[in-house]
Amino acid sequence: MKILPNRIKLLVFAALLLTTVFCFGNHSKPQKDTVKTSIISFRIKLKSNEKIRIMPAFLKFNKHLAYSFTLDDGYRSAYLTSFPLLNGGKISGPMVDEWKSDQGGDGTNSKGLFYSDGVGNKIPFKLGLAINGGAIGDFSAYRGHLSWAEVKEMYNSGWDILNHGLHHATKHGTNFLTEVTGNTTSIQQNLGFTMSQFVVPGGESDPGYHLEYEKDALANGSFSVASYVGAGPVIKVKDKVNLDKMVYSRVFVQSSKDTIGFKTMDRYLTTFDSVAKLPDPIWYNAYTHGVGNGNLWSLSMRFTDFKYYMTSIANKYGSKGDDSLWMAPWQEVYEYIWLRDRIKINYVQKGKEAEVTIELPEIPPTFRYRAISLAIDTPAKFETESKSPDVTISDDGKNKHKLINLQFK
Template sequence: MRSGIVFLLLVSQLAFSQQRKVIITLEAKDAVISIAPLRYNKSFACSFTLDDGYISAARVALPYFNGGQVAAPFKDQWGFDEGGDGAIYPGLYYTDGCGNAISFKAAVAVNARSIHFSWDDLAQMKQAGWDILNHSYTHATGKEVKAEWEVEENTRTVQQRLQYNMQQFVIPGGKDDHLSAPHYTNAAFAQGLKVVHSGQYPDYWIEPSTREDWNRLCAGRLFLNSKKPMTDSVFNGIKQHLATGKYFWFNTFTHSVGNDDLWNISYRFTDFKELFNRLAKEYGKEGLDNIWFAPPEAVHAYENIRRTVKPVITRSGSKLTISFDVNILEKYNALTFLVQSNTAIKKVKGVNCRIESYNGKLINITW
């Protein structure tokens, strides 16, 4: 049996390591090909995570981002209102650079022993393209924490329940728990997780191309909460970073997004709507369309692949071929190629990859 499993793994790896090609038909004699710094050639990426598995993530945030009916007001087990207004919303969108709308997608950081929505809710979020992040099994903190077991047991339980392999970790104690943070960080990286998130790390405007610790990344994140007005400061930060001309990943989180400020660590529905509506209006499909609003595993995977791929460009007649190998396997396997040419692209074909979309300036592929 063991030899059979090894054989299947080898076959899988060989199939994955096949050379991939993008064949472009165009009339121009010359074209310059490059890989976009961010997927869909966006100016900045933004991620949003909801910690601790509170029910408003499933009943409010998911339908609000994806389009659907937000839950009406309701009381949770502690007496907090974790609902919204019961209205139907169209969703929030950016495009793939070729006119196709893509909904905002977020992440949830969960403790498998005590999620407050159902496993079916979590499966629905997974199906909608949301990430599930490891937040330890019991949310234990302090210097005596059994970090290795907490990380491993949470990974095992989520994998068993949902067949989902979590790739990133969120420190349970946040910015205030300096005792357990190093234990969790070491345990997460030792078990192969690629990113550890915490408010203890100062940089929530992450510049991917400059980070040397990309596969052991300690990512800061901005805590969105209703204790004080935040919308203007968020947008001032976006404008300042866009003005540099560099490419950044803006990493944010909260806990609940219901009508009450649950435990005084949440983002009330009215504040949640205000910020994300404005974000979509100014930088999404109806605005500048320069935001890539994606879950953190997607952003991390893109940069990881971008660093690895070394495309070879060849020309034969009217066909230009981009050939490349990828020796890493990600949950999100995707690239955006930029094409600089003085004539239009007539046709694009993928070999061992799928052409997601293209226009005269860019080609989006997955595999």
């Protein structure tokens, strides 16, 4: 008789245990994956009943060649010479840094180097900066590296910032994970954004160290990594591009010991011409280090060479030439192609009007760019109309009627 209450307690406990297991089982049951999408719609009004065909442009502004050029290590010459040359402004005169190297330029005024957006607007050439947060500091007249204010100004002008490790560490004993995540934190604290692309630093190292960097970067917020081997430097973009955990290689452009003429730069330009002449749309990728008057660490481009190289490209492929070039940093091109390969476009044409609906995927929060260009095939002139506050539209419907650019908010 005395054990009956204990049995009752046991039964109650068992019931509660089963109920608890059942409840936790329900809550922990995997839910069906949901993808947040958004819909953008607009109208195309044609001047005639001619049929229209719409597809995502292979590259932004429907260009033939995307060229991504990166300056590694965050040297001050990026701000003193290349930024004003490309963006327009006063190029620094000679500036001898803490290492007794001249990171200045020729002291001239530049009007800038440009390509167009295909609808009548000029856009200055933009580069990427692979920087080490541990080397960036407050402004000093003789600093060898950039200041935070200089990096911020270039970033605000459309240059992209790529993770290059906190201290550019490569030697035996390097904590690669800390280098990756520490630099991410440094840029977040000082500039207020999160980097999403990584560039493996070079230098004295153990064999295979780059593989450690690749692994830790891809596992900690980087969508792709520039390394010694991988995709490219010439990447075809006509078909869907596999961007998942992409590792890519780059062309190293540097000055030679010969300071007479531009024979070395002409060889690089000949290679560039061969890439530009490829029949399908291409993404091409290159880098250097310093771009001042001195060939810093003998791993850089002297400013005279850099100016000649970039001006030659601009005159031939920029807005002064055939305007086939999209001169944009790696991150901008990467994010365009990522979105291009994921959007869904539907359109219905009735006479002189076409209703266009675009389904956008959920875009990662660290993405900086949210834009797409549409290649239009119609002999008819047209204009676009949208009542959506979430998109800005520009087009060339009154002249070439081949392009619509969409900027999503």
